[in-house]
Amino acid sequence: MEIMGKLGQLGVIPVVKIEQAGQAPALAEALCRSGLPCAEITFRTDAAEEAIRLITAAQPEMIVGAGTVLSVAQAQKAVDAGSRFIVSPGFDPKVVDWCLKHAVAIIPGVATSTEALMALDKGLHVLKFFPAEELGGISMLKAISVALIGIKFVPTGGITPANMADYLRLPSVFAVGGSWIATSKMIAAGDFEEISRLAVEAIAIVHLEKQAGGKA
Numbered sequence: 001m002e003i004m005g006k007l008g009q010l011g012v013i014p015v016v017k018i019e020q021a022g023q024a025p026a027l028a029e030a031l032c033r034s035g036l037p038c039a040e041i042t043f044r045t046d047a048a049e050e051a052i053r054l055i056t057a058a059q060p061e062m063i064v065g066a067g068t069v070l071s072v073a074q075a076q077k078a079v080d081a082g083s084r085f086i087v088s089p090g091f092d093p094k095v096v097d098w099c100l101k102h103a104v105a106i107i108p109g110v111a112t113s114t115e116a117l118m119a120l121d122k123g124l125h126v127l128k129f130f131p132a133e134e135l136g137g138i139s140m141l142k143a144i145s146v147a148l149i150g151i152k153f154v155p156t157g158g159i160t161p162a163n164m165a166d167y168l169r170l171p172s173v174f175a176v177g178g179s180w181i182a183t184s185k186m187i188a189a190g191d192f193e194e195i196s197r198l199a200v201e202a203i204a205i206v207h208l209e210k211q212a213g214g215k216a
Contacts, residue, residue, distance in 0.1 A: 003084050003105045004126055006063055007038060008152075008174050011206035012164070014039045014181040014199070015067060015156060021050035023187050025058035030192040031182070032059050034199035040067040040087050040177065043074050049081045056082030065105075072098045079104055087154075087177075089130055091115045096122050107154055111135055116148050126152045126174050133158025138166055145172035161201060168209045178202060 007013060014031060016039050018024060024041075031039060037059070041048050043066055055064045065085035066078030072094050075086050085105035088095055092108070099106035100122065109128040110116045119127050129141060132155035136143075141153060155167050156177030167176050181202055182195045 003063060007085070008126075010036060010038055010203075011168060011175050011209075012036065012181075012202045013065075013154065013175055013177050015042060015177045015179040016040065016182050016187070017042050017044050017179075017184045018047050018051045018187055019045055019184055020188070021047040021054055023190070024051035024054040026190070026192050027182060027187055027195065028055040028059040028062055028064070030196045031199055032062055034196045035203050036181075036199040037061060038063040038065075039182070040065045040085075041083075042067040043070070043078065044068050049077050052078060052081040052083050069095060071095065075099060075104070087128055089128070091118055093118070093122075096124070109156075113144050113148060116144070116151055120148075120151060125150055126154065128177070129153040129155045130177075131157030132167075138163075138170065141167075141170055141172055145170070148172075161198075161205065164202065165205050165209055168206065 041052050066083040067087040069075050069086050069088045086099050087107045089109040107128050109130045152174035154175050159176045167173050181198045
């Protein structure tokens with residue numbers, strides 16, 4: 001899908017927990033200005049749905065998605081608000097089927113090869129590997145990717161500027177999810193310059209890996 005292709009090109013997806021929806025437009029502007037026009041707004045706060053709606057209105061070109069989606073009802077709310085992709089922490093066939101039926105990009109979370117095969121059976125080839133570091137990180141991805149041919153992962157959880165490049169070098173990594181780029185604390189404090197700086201830094205790491213031949 002076009003959305004997935006764009007996310008793969010960007011190489012990093014800011015994972016955002018936002019408490020006040022009114023701050024969403026400023027967040028979106030900071031990310032877009034930095035050259036990282038995407039974000040996964042997690043449904044871990046009551047502000048998520050409205051934040052997605054405000055981002056969509058303020059920055060129509062931005063690829064905004066909904067994360068921590070736990071039900072079909074949440075997926076419906078997110079898409080109605082303007083979400084262009086759905087991310088879930090685990091593999092829920094009901095959520096996956098709803099997204100496929102409505103042609104909505106879906107990145108379900110997996111922690112085992114069994115779950116990855118369930119996703120593959122649904123025709124999905126890009127999956128969230130979560131929580132990445134706790135599950136064994138790079139060594140685990142290397143091990144399971146040998147058998148899971150054709151599947152790409154978005155490792156999320158414990159990814160930082162210090163280990164981001166190591167993940168991106170793996171042939172099986174599609175992009176990384178980054179919660180450090182725009183933390184709740186930064187957003188609440190209105191520190192959008194810092195968010196912009198971290199976004200630029202993340203983009204630079206992606207570009208360096210691509211220039212260096214990236215995948216190893």
